[in-house]
Amino acid sequence: MNDALFQSLIHPVAPEPVPWWPPAPGWWILLALALIMGLALPWLALRWKRLGARRRRTGQALKDIPADLPDQQWLSEINSLLKRLLIRRGEVAPSRLFGEQWLEYLCNGYPRPQRSCLEPLAADLYRQTPNLTREQRRALLRELRRWLRHNHV
Template sequence: MEESLYTQLTHPASPPAVSWWPPAIGWWLLGCTVLLLVLLIPWLLRYARRRKRRLNRRSRQMLADISATLPDAQWLAAINISIKQRLKQRGNDAATRLFGEAWLDFLCSRSPDVQRQALQPLAADLYRPHIELTRAQRQALLAEVRRWMRHDDV
């Protein structure tokens, strides 16, 4: 009897296949996010490149603004102050308190190919009362500071 009742039952129909359209809200959000990223990433990269170029231009101008006719002690102090001001603007306050060999170590650690000997006047000679740098030493120091700034993006 139970078997006959079972055979008399109407079996449920299988549900219709799930359609792929319209997608669920999560897919809409994912698609909008990807589209937004595709549109924003090139703009952000361009903005970062422009900002980096502008900062590099300012750094080069900062060195160009230092008069070559200054006495050696004032010239070295002006370069040192300019570098530290740029580091402070970038948020590296700890480096602005360094001096002497610790300052030179910091400068050399930030750029692997920097010539320590050319930057030596920023460490040792900066605090001497009477400094005399040759024209070649000044040019070598400026070249190393420029190289350091290019590498460190100061």
């Protein structure tokens, strides 16, 4: 090739170095997500901790009811506890229910309720001398724990 012709060509020039500022849009999105997560995670952790503490207190409240109480008094204590928990949650109307209406409230909005386990809270509570077996008491407590967990009480 001719030297004069070669000199007349425009030679390639190295591009400018890529500046670090402003960052590409992807970095802005990543920064925004990191900021949101940095603010949301402590808040979510606190809520999770409070929910766990509330569940532990509720579960402990069920355990605090003495098992050696007579059936009617034991059922009355459980009923009172449930209604206090509902009032604390802001639901006053259900706390006035009793009998079959109370049983219907406990079974509504609850997947696969074991109605037979919860029946002592409706019927046996108002009998003169209810007779619950040890297995019926265990089944009732198990069902109440499920109900409390499902309803976030």
